[in-house]
Amino acid sequence: MRITVVIPLYNKQDTIQRALQSVFTQTVQPEEIIVVNDGSSDGSEKVVESMYHQLVKLIHQPNAGVSSARNFGIKEAKGDWIAFLDADDFWDIDFLETIMDLNTNYPEARVIMTAYKYFYENEVSYPILFLEPDAGILKNYFKAAYRGSPPIWTGAVCIERIALLKIGLFPENVRIGEDLLTWARLAVHFEIAYTSKCKSNYCFPTSIEFDQKFRLPDSNDYVGKELKKMLLNNTNKHISKDLKKYISHWHKMRLQLYIFSSMRNKSLSEYLKCIQFNIFNYKAHLLMFYNFLPGFIKRVIAKKGVKFSFK
Numbered sequence: 001m002r003i004t005v006v007i008p009l010y011n012k013q014d015t016i017q018r019a020l021q022s023v024f025t026q027t028v029q030p031e032e033i034i035v036v037n038d039g040s041s042d043g044s045e046k047v048v049e050s051m052y053h054q055l056v057k058l059i060h061q062p063n064a065g066v067s068s069a070r071n072f073g074i075k076e077a078k079g080d081w082i083a084f085l086d087a088d089d090f091w092d093i094d095f096l097e098t099i100m101d102l103n104t105n106y107p108e109a110r111v112i113m114t115a116y117k118y119f120y121e122n123e124v125s126y127p128i129l130f131l132e133p134d135a136g137i138l139k140n141y142f143k144a145a146y147r148g149s150p151p152i153w154t155g156a157v158c159i160e161r162i163a164l165l166k167i168g169l170f171p172e173n174v175r176i177g178e179d180l181l182t183w184a185r186l187a188v189h190f191e192i193a194y195t196s197k198c199k200s201n202y203c204f205p206t207s208i209e210f211d212q213k214f215r216l217p218d219s220n221d222y223v224g225k226e227l228k229k230m231l232l233n234n235t236n237k238h239i240s241k242d243l244k245k246y247i248s249h250w251h252k253m254r255l256q257l258y259i260f261s262s263m264r265n266k267s268l269s270e271y272l273k274c275i276q277f278n279i280f281n282y283k284a285h286l287l288m289f290y291n292f293l294p295g296f297i298k299r300v301i302a303k304k305g306v307k308f309s310f311k
Contacts, residue, residue, distance in 0.1 A: 001103050002031040003096060003158060004079030008069035009045065010038040012087035015203070016047050022090035024053060028097045031079040032057055035087075036072050039063030044087070067170035067178045074164055081112075083158040088203050091155070095199040099158045102193045106137060109193035110163040111186050113138075116156040116200040131196040138194050141187035142242040145180075146249040152183040152192070156200035163190050176215065176257075177223040177250070184246070188230055188239070216261060217254045224250055224273075248278035255284060259291045267291050 005023055009016060016035075023033055033053070037045040037060045048058050061072055066086075074082055083099065085091065095114065102112045118125045127149030131138070138144060144151045167185040171178050186192070227247050234240050255270035267288070274284035 001100055002079040003081045003083050004077035005030045005033045005083050006073030007035045007085050008066045009035050009087045011040050011042045013042045013044045015088040016044055018090050019087050025093055026096045027094050034073040036069040038069040067172045071169040080161050081158050082161050084154045086155055089155045090201050092199045098199050106193035108191050110160040110190035111192040113152050113157045113194045114199040115196050116153050116202050117198045119203045131194055135195040138192040142246040146246045154179050174222050175218050181223045217257050244277045248274045248281045252284045255287055
């Protein structure tokens with residue numbers, strides 16, 4: 001198992017050193033570390049250059065987004081497996097060792113993942129991941145995905161390079177959800193091995209308070225359209241059932257963003273799509289109830305400490 005680590009880099013001068021150091025200190029070293037400088041303007045690439053290491057290959061491209069940077073790194077990789085790490089996150093010392101052990105124990109898997117934890121300001125939390133038992137093959141990705149937090153996160157996964165090439169790499173025409181679509185495409189084609197041990201760390205550098213403007217979803221909803229194509233092409237009844245609920249879950253996430261951006265018409269459209277695929281999506285119902293509350297009640301809820309965070 002030859003692993004290439006791909007790190008997309010865009011204006012992360014303050015955190016790239018920590019990310020790279022977490023790779024340098026791994027108990028098992030990768031084949032190489034490719035850092036893709038995605039047109040940084042804060043001198044992030046100079047930090048990488050100052051941390052000379054024989055495994056590091058720094059390559060540059062004009063700013064084109066995280067998917068483009070990851071794809072560039074995949075294409076340049078010498079390894080037959082790709083592990084991803086964002087420039088503001090970091091691994092536990094035995095992340096790669098854990099990945100290799102899972103590869104030995106579950107050789108049929110083409111996607112290997114660990115659990116992960118969140119670092120938000122001075123707090124540490126653990127996402128709700130439905131991974132039972134403690135390690136094994138994830139039998140139904142979509143069921144796990146709509147019930148809790150994303151089972152796969154970019155900084156806690158290692159994927160066979162051939163598998164990534166087969167699904168067409170990361171979509172580059174998407175602003176929100178490009179990683180979720182990639183995991184879904186992999187899930188319908190390949191086995192996923194996992195451990196419930198947390199070996200990777202997801203860091204939120206900033207927070208967005210309740211009344212700040214949220215990033216809007218893509219208007220053409222490329223991710224939603226692709227998920228629906230998967231549903232039409234799928235012949236497994238059990239997967240189709242959970243894929244429908246996952247599509248509803250996707251529209252619920254879009255619904256939430258539109259609500260917090262005070263776009264009622266868009267919110268209603270997403271709500272109708274939610275219940276089309278899962279009439280029992282109670283979170284969508286609660287969000288729409290909230291959507292029509294008077295403004296002063298929403299402000300009271302905000303003052304009670306409701307907070308949303310995005311990376």
